Amino acid sequence: MAIEVRIPTILRSYTDGAKAVNAKGSTLEELIGDLESRHPGLKDRLVDESGLRRFVNVYLNDEDVRFLGGLGTPVADGDTVTVLPAVAGGAR
Amino acid sequence: MLTISRELVDKIVAHARADHPDEACGVVAGPAGSDRPERFVPMENAERSPTFYRFDSMEQFRVWREMDDRDEVPVVIYHSHTATEAYPSRTDISYASEPDAHYVLVSTASDEETPFRSYRIVDGAVTEEEVKIVESYG
Structure with a gap:
């Protein structure tokens, strides 16, 4: 078993076009580290020095991880992690 | 070029007018690969701001x-x-993050008219495109 990570269109250049990839880890941070080892460059699109990037939404199953424990959120086999770029903008 | 039905244009404009002076936002979904907007999905502007919008993260999910x-x-x-x-x-x-989407912008700055324009935004490059409004997709 592994954790399924669903990848948005704009990041599929890092996953050879795959819509979903598998990864391992016991926290979201470890999971992202594992993803980086298989798909170099992906981590930098998800996190910066301060944690999860502000305009990237990451969901564990049906919850936004910001409402769980951020990068420290525990993850387990059978979970699904979904990455969606925030849709945002505005006049300024 | 964006080809879109009159009915959808009217719905987008009505949403923008209803939320003025805050920014309104949403999507029009269509079958993958069709490039045809069909299903109107107005979204909450989580920022409720006249100068910024952001889809609510749970609604977006x-x-x-x-x-x-x-x-x-x-x-x-x-x-x-x-x-x-x-x-x-x-x-x-x-923040544009959907390279295949038509980014539609409307302006409610004037009471008289509501300009409706469409763009592609890919890797930071903006290209305006023609908008063809049709009565139906036939």
Whole structure:
């Protein structure tokens, strides 16, 4: 078993076009580290020095991880992690 | 070029007018690969701001999953500018994250008319495109 990570269109250049990839880890941070080892460059699109990037939404199953424990959120086999770029903008 | 039905244009404009002076935002979903906007999905502007918009993250998750289940994509992503022209701002360009979407901007700055324009935004480059409004897709 592994954790399924669903990848948005704009990041599929890092996953050879795959819509979903598998990864391992016991926290979201470890999971992202594992993803980086298989798909170099992906981590930098998800996190910066301060944690999860502000305009990237990451969901564990049906919850936004910001409402769980951020990068420290525990993850387990059978979970699904979904990455969606925030849709945002505005006049300024 | 964006080809879109009159009915959808009217719905987008009505949403923008209803939320003025805050920015309104939403998507029009369509079958993957069709480039045809069909299903109007107005979204909450989580920022409730006259100068910024952001989809509510949980609503976005539900809507994106629903599109996935229906084999749809966000053909159009729209928002309004309420005091400036219907042209992508620097913020719009830096956060644009759907390279296949038509980014529609409407402006409610004037009471008389509501400009409706469409753009492609890919890797920070903006290209305006023609908007063809049709009565039906035939």
